Amino acid sequence: MTKVKDATIPTIPVQARLSRWFGRNLIRIYAFFGFTYLFIPVAYTFAFSFNDSGKSNLIWKGFTLKNWQNPCGAPEICTALGNSIKIGLLATIFSTILGTMIAFAIGRYAFKGRSTSNLLIFLPMATPEIVLGASLLSLFLVFQINPGFWPTVLAHVVFCVSFVVVTVKARIASLDPRLEQAAMDLYANEFQTFRRVTLPLVAPGIAAAALLAFSLSFDDFIITNFNSGTLTTFPKFVYVSAARGIPAQANVIGSAMFFLALAIVIAGQLISKKTKVTK
Amino acid sequence: MVDVSSATRGDLRLTRITKTYGDFTAVDDLSLTIPEGSFFALLGPSGCGKTTTLRMIAGLEEPTVGSIHLGTTDITTKRPYQRPINTVFQNYALFPHLTIFENIAFGLRRRGIKNVDADVNKVLDLVELPHLAQRKPTQLSGGQQQRIALARAIVNRPALLLLDEPLGALDLKLRRQMQIELKWIQREVGLTFVHVTHDQEEAMTMADTIAVMNEGGIEQMGSPADLYDNPKTAFVANFLGQSNLIKGRIEGTDGDNLVLDLYGQKISMPKSRSHAVDNSIFAGIRPEKFRISLVGTPTRGNVLTGGHIEEVSYIGVSTQYQVAMPWGQELMVFEQNDDGVPPFDKGDQVLICWEPNFTFALRGDEDAEAGTEVAPDDFDEDE
Amino acid sequence: MSKALSKVKLPYLLLLPGFLFLFTFFILPILNLAQTSTQTPTAGGDTGEYEQTFRFANYIDAFIENREQFARSFIFAICATLLALAIAYPLAYAIAFKAGRFKNILLVLIIAPFFTSFLLRTVAWKQILGEEGFVVPPLRTFGIIGESTTLTSTSFAVVIGMTYNFLPFMTLPLYASLERIDPRTMEASGDLYANGITTFRRVTLPLSMPGVVAGTLLTFIPAAGDYVNAAILGNPNSKMLGNVIESRYFRIVDYPTAAALSFTLMAAILILVTLYIRKAGTEELV
Numbered sequence: 044m045t046k047v048k049d050a051t052i053p054t055i056p057v058q059a060r061l062s063r064w065f066g067r068n069l070i071r072i073y074a075f076f077g078f079t080y081l082f083i084p085v086a087y088t089f090a091f092s093f094n095d096s097g098k099s100n101l102i103w104k105g106f107t108l109k110n111w112q113n114p115c116g117a118p119e120i121c122t123a124l125g126n127s128i129k130i131g132l133l134a135t136i137f138s139t140i141l142g143t144m145i146a147f148a149i150g151r152y153a154f155k156g157r158s159t160s161n162l163l164i165f166l167p168m169a170t171p172e173i174v175l176g177a178s179l180l181s182l183f184l185v186f187q188i189n190p191g192f193w194p195t196v197l198a199h200v201v202f203c204v205s206f207v208v209v210t211v212k213a214r215i216a217s218l219d220p221r222l223e224q225a226a227m228d229l230y231a232n233e234f235q236t237f238r239r240v241t242l243p244l245v246a247p248g249i250a251a252a253a254l255l256a257f258s259l260s261f262d263d264f265i266i267t268n269f270n271s272g273t274l275t276t277f278p279k280f281v282y283v284s285a286a287r288g289i290p291a292q293a294n295v296i297g298s299a300m301f302f303l304a305l306a307i308v309i310a311g312q313l314i315s316k317k318t319k320v321t322k
Numbered sequence: 323m324v325d326v327s328s329a330t331r332g333d334l335r336l337t338r339i340t341k342t343y344g345d346f347t348a349v350d351d352l353s354l355t356i357p358e359g360s361f362f363a364l365l366g367p368s369g370c371g372k373t374t375t376l377r378m379i380a381g382l383e384e385p386t387v388g389s390i391h392l393g394t395t396d397i398t399t400k401r402p403y404q405r406p407i408n409t410v411f412q413n414y415a416l417f418p419h420l421t422i423f424e425n426i427a428f429g430l431r432r433r434g435i436k437n438v439d440a441d442v443n444k445v446l447d448l449v450e451l452p453h454l455a456q457r458k459p460t461q462l463s464g465g466q467q468q469r470i471a472l473a474r475a476i477v478n479r480p481a482l483l484l485l486d487e488p489l490g491a492l493d494l495k496l497r498r499q500m501q502i503e504l505k506w507i508q509r510e511v512g513l514t515f516v517h518v519t520h521d522q523e524e525a526m527t528m529a530d531t532i533a534v535m536n537e538g539g540i541e542q543m544g545s546p547a548d549l550y551d552n553p554k555t556a557f558v559a560n561f562l563g564q565s566n567l568i569k570g571r572i573e574g575t576d577g578d579n580l581v582l583d584l585y586g587q588k589i590s591m592p593k594s595r596s597h598a599v600d601n602s603i604f605a606g607i608r609p610e611k612f613r614i615s616l617v618g619t620p621t622r623g624n625v626l627t628g629g630h631i632e633e634v635s636y637i638g639v640s641t642q643y644q645v646a647m648p649w650g651q652e653l654m655v656f657e658q659n660d661d662g663v664p665p666f667d668k669g670d671q672v673l674i675c676w677e678p679n680f681t682f683a684l685r686g687d688e689d690a691e692a693g694t695e696v697a698p699d700d701f702d703e704d705e
Numbered sequence: 706m707s708k709a710l711s712k713v714k715l716p717y718l719l720l721l722p723g724f725l726f727l728f729t730f731f732i733l734p735i736l737n738l739a740q741t742s743t744q745t746p747t748a749g750g751d752t753g754e755y756e757q758t759f760r761f762a763n764y765i766d767a768f769i770e771n772r773e774q775f776a777r778s779f780i781f782a783i784c785a786t787l788l789a790l791a792i793a794y795p796l797a798y799a800i801a802f803k804a805g806r807f808k809n810i811l812l813v814l815i816i817a818p819f820f821t822s823f824l825l826r827t828v829a830w831k832q833i834l835g836e837e838g839f840v841v842p843p844l845r846t847f848g849i850i851g852e853s854t855t856l857t858s859t860s861f862a863v864v865i866g867m868t869y870n871f872l873p874f875m876t877l878p879l880y881a882s883l884e885r886i887d888p889r890t891m892e893a894s895g896d897l898y899a900n901g902i903t904t905f906r907r908v909t910l911p912l913s914m915p916g917v918v919a920g921t922l923l924t925f926i927p928a929a930g931d932y933v934n935a936a937i938l939g940n941p942n943s944k945m946l947g948n949v950i951e952s953r954y955f956r957i958v959d960y961p962t963a964a965a966l967s968f969t970l971m972a973a974i975l976i977l978v979t980l981y982i983r984k985a986g987t988e989e990l991v
Contacts (some may be wrong), residue, residue, distance in 0.1 A: 301821045
């Protein structure tokens with residue numbers, strides 16, 4: 044090794060180091076504040092779930108675990124929650140099945156009308172929720188179907204399908220076609236290839252789409268408002284109670300949903316990391 | 323505005339540069355002077371720190387300690403856009419949203435030059451792609467993109483042009499062609515080129531001076547011939563071409579020569595070609611310097627006896643032999659097929675002889691395997 | 706022979722259930738809405754009874770009567786979109802280029818607030834910006850706002866709420882677009898004498914335009930039709946078009962007007978979006 048032993052080691056001046064650090068990290072500092080801003084209402088909701096509030100959760104009265112111990116304490120809240128979950132599950136199942144089929148059709152096959160299909164899928168996403176909700180209500184009225192549980196499920200499927208298609212299609216697009224070719228080279232027929240190679244590889248996309256559909260459905264208010272009639276869902280419950288004061292149990296449920304969903308997503312990330320081949 | 327006047331030209335001097343990432347030292351107390359106007363190569367396996375060094379010269383990384391001078395100017399803390407230095411990136415990094423013309427004009431415009439047409443067209447002619455001026459990068463082939471990346475850097479007439487393994491993504495034939503073209507262009511424009519590569523053939527073809535790097539430092543620096551004929555360490559001996567390294571001892575002297583004992587057999591070599599510090603050495607001879615002859619035929623120079631041929635590989639231009647010696651080592655011999663294929667077969671009992679002047683001696687405590695690992699063909703950044 | 710036929714038919718078979726569904730529950734309703742929009746109340750009938758008279762003047766009436774809310778919806782939506790862009794772009798940039806191994810975690814954190822019901826979050830804003838929250842009192846103490854100024858029940862609060870709620874819709878497409886940029890291109894720009902700001906202006910921003918277009922569309926379209934933020938955070942003078950449509954359905958039972966308004970909203974959005982894409986499209990990179 045060639046070393047210049049007699050020269051002293053030059054150092055970088057402090058001022059240059061500082062300005063370099065600042066320039067590099069300014070955006071990180073901003074991002075930190077950005078994320079804080081994103082989480083303020085969430086933190087607030089979580090904090091007030093511990094409020095000893097009684098009926099109206101507007102001012103801080105004192106810390107209590109009562110609400111967490113008795114989340115269904117407020118009248119109707121658990122009925123609303125139950126409805127939201129039921130509707131969400133049904134809407135997720137239907138929209139995932141329909142959406143995945145459409146995604147495979149558009150994503151894998153070149154056929155006449157493919158671009159029109161793409162457009163048709165894009166339309167519900169581009170339509171304001173209020174138009175979707177109102178138009179469905181009008182249709183139901185024409186056929187003298189009363190708004191309620193099943194109309195809501197159907198309405199949710201309408202707007203969820205497009206999101207499912209987009210999510211699954213993206214996953215399909217990233218599939219290496221050579222994998223399926225390899226499977227067929229190794230004596231798997233079309234069905235076996237699909238079941239043992241294609242489907243497992245697309246599964247994470249389908250799972251993500253299902254999760255997305257469920258969260259869209261669970262959190263939906265506008266379309267639900269138009270099509271549910273007297274049936275309460277969790278968002279409807281919150282909206283209606285907003286005037287007189289939302290019971291702290293709603294905060295409990297909201298926070299619980301947050302942590303549950305966060306846990307699911309993080310678990311998904313960890314699982315996919317474990318199965319990845321490390322370099 | 324960047325000062326590209328003569329005040330910021332001159333030799334590039336790195337003084338005691340160290341770069342650490344946490345616990346990991348990428349570049350270790352490296353000092354180097356690159357003469358103005360030369361074609362300089364940083365050669366080494368992946369992870370040796372050559373790309374990190376290049377990026378520090380460009381200003382894309384900062385040294386942890388140490389200084390960088392261009393001529394008399396200290397550029398250590400200057401941002402990349404303040405240095406009269408341009409880089410040809412490994413994957414070209416052409417701006418996809420700009421035409422070829424605008425890609426090349428980019429640096430000129432940033433420096434405030436209004437009339438860019440003449441310069442841009444001149445350099446497009448230099449790389450022989452004037453007809454692509456209005457295309458976008460994605461419409462070009464790999465070889466064309468590489469030449470445009472070069473043009474984009476050259477048009478600024480920088481004090482230093484840095485090339486980060488620019489030929490890595492090209493196929494063999496194109497790579498060979500570009501090696502010759504780059505050398506020609508460097509002579510034409512007279513700029514200092516600093517070329518980073520892991521391909522020793524490429525470095526030897528193109529560079530005036532090569533610095534062989536290993537684990538963050540420079541093992542040896544010199545002209546390709548110096549490095550090849552007279553390596554100072556096992557790493558250089560094995561990394562540049564191939565070497566036969568035979569363990570032995572210095573027995574005595576004979577005028578200007580040393581007498582070496584290799585497993586009981588005596589050979590001689592010039593004193594000046596030994597880098598040993600004591601009596602324990604590795605004698606090094608390049609495979610093409612060996613001559614095989616059957617037992618009983620007359621020999622000249624140094625002779626090693628007792629070998630028999632283990633493997634024969636015919637390569638067209640040459641035939642390669644693995645010769646098993648009595649002490650258990652297999653020596654490599656390359657014989658040119660200029661007189662037809664030499665008449666040796668597997669199993670033949672042979673003698674190996676060579677001119678003593680071609681021998682070099684390394685320190686006995688060297689790792690004889692250093693530099694022999696086949697470098698994986700990866701383009702990841704050196705850390 | 707039949708196998709080849711089935712291969713040709715397969716995509717259509719896959720599409721059939723989904724498209725049948727969408728046709729029945731998306732296309733038909735919209736067509737029906739169109740049909741409703743030209744109806745008029747039945748003479749001598751009950752409230753809620755209408756007959757088809759092809760009265761296209763419904764549209765003109767509806768628009769004139771509600772032009773204020775129309776304008777307000779679009780202004781609010783544009784404000785919210787611009788604000789969201791300003792906030793989301795540096796956020797997406799930080800995640801794409803400055804996050805290292807925390808990238809995935811940060812992406813999850815962008816979507817995470819979504820998991821709390823959006824109504825709960827909007828109501829939370831109402832209380833945070835309200836008299837007992839932690840925003841108003843300090844602002845009053847420092848004299849930034851007067852004693853009588855409130856932040857809730859204002860247009861300001863509505864726009865803040867909308868910006869907040871649609872932020873993930875803006876951030877994710879921006880991130881996707883920024884992530885695709887080769888960081889070496891930005892290094893090359895610096896190498897070629899462009900400082901940080903110039904590199905952003907001439908390289909990063911143009912290359913991220915597809916994300917900007919997608920993000921602004923995904924934010925503007927739902928924002929224009931939103932009414933929840935206005936209902937919770939606004940006052941009677943800050944009603945948006947969505948509020949009007951909702952009340953025409955549920956309080957004042959006037960389906961034709963509601964339908965006409967819905968269509969006008971959709972049409973207006975479509976026109977704006979087409980113009981926008983047309984303009985942005987010419988600057989988009991190939």
